[in-house]
Amino acid sequence: MQALVFLSLVCVVVGMHVRVGPQMTDAQLEQTLADRPTMQRHIKCALGDGPCDALGRRLRTLAPLVIRGTCPQCSIEETRQIRRTLAFVQRNYPWDWAKIIKYAIVLSCVVVACFAQAQRPAVSDTALDDALQDKRFIQRQLKCALGEAPCDPIGKRLKTLAPLVLRGACPQCTPQETKQIQRTLSYVQRNFPQQWAKIVRQYAG
Template sequence: MFCLEFFHFFQIKYALVLCCVAAVSVAQSQRPPVSDTALDDALQDKRFIQRQLKCALGEGPCDPIGKRLKTLAPLVLRGACPQCTPQETKQIQRTLSYVQRNYPQQWAKIVRQYAG
């Protein structure tokens, strides 16, 4: 049971990170790579991050980036992201750590929403 819960928790973390990385990229199927500098800028923009988190939680409207987030989330939860490059994977891990540290309440809601 613990292993299954841990696996679901890992998938949820991966989904959120992917969503944040997607949020800083162009909302197109062929998107240019996101630089580490652009990711830093996006992570420091509290209004932007909160807007994307509210979208992911269904607590607010979604912009095109938020809509893309919701499209990618099911793929990530299944453990497959064919669109993700190695750079995006690295950025996803970094974003995950940031959201867990800086937005713990929203993170807990996301875990509850997607794990339940």
């Protein structure tokens, strides 16, 4: 799941998209991207480190739609411009991009975990044992966690909760879930050391 912060940044930059008036042209987008003070202002807004204008506040309310992958208000052209903006920020503002990523991971973990808390069924220890014995299943989940492959519902859940357990605090996890996730992480550490190293680099920071 992409985080709210990504879209806040992008929507502020390509903000004319949802207004009733004319859409932002590619030339206008390029002009905005080239204007360093404007970009820094938008990035501060996205990170919550600075004020947002009325349009920025409005666009933040639309962000969840785009995050879920359904934005009826967005045209193909707008989607292309949003992707262009994200790539530009990643290349030209790497320190800010790193902050956005860090903030986004925390925010998405909290939002998804809170939403899923009431809906997730308990996993028995026997089911966990069976899963850990299925090497292909584990590799699929590891690829999901590292963003190298699509996630199934189990992978999404692990991807959400495992980083919190890895950091030593998962307030929304039950004691049973915490124990099972710790056991799974220990299993991965012993049996998949290369993927474990990637997971630690990606999530433990």
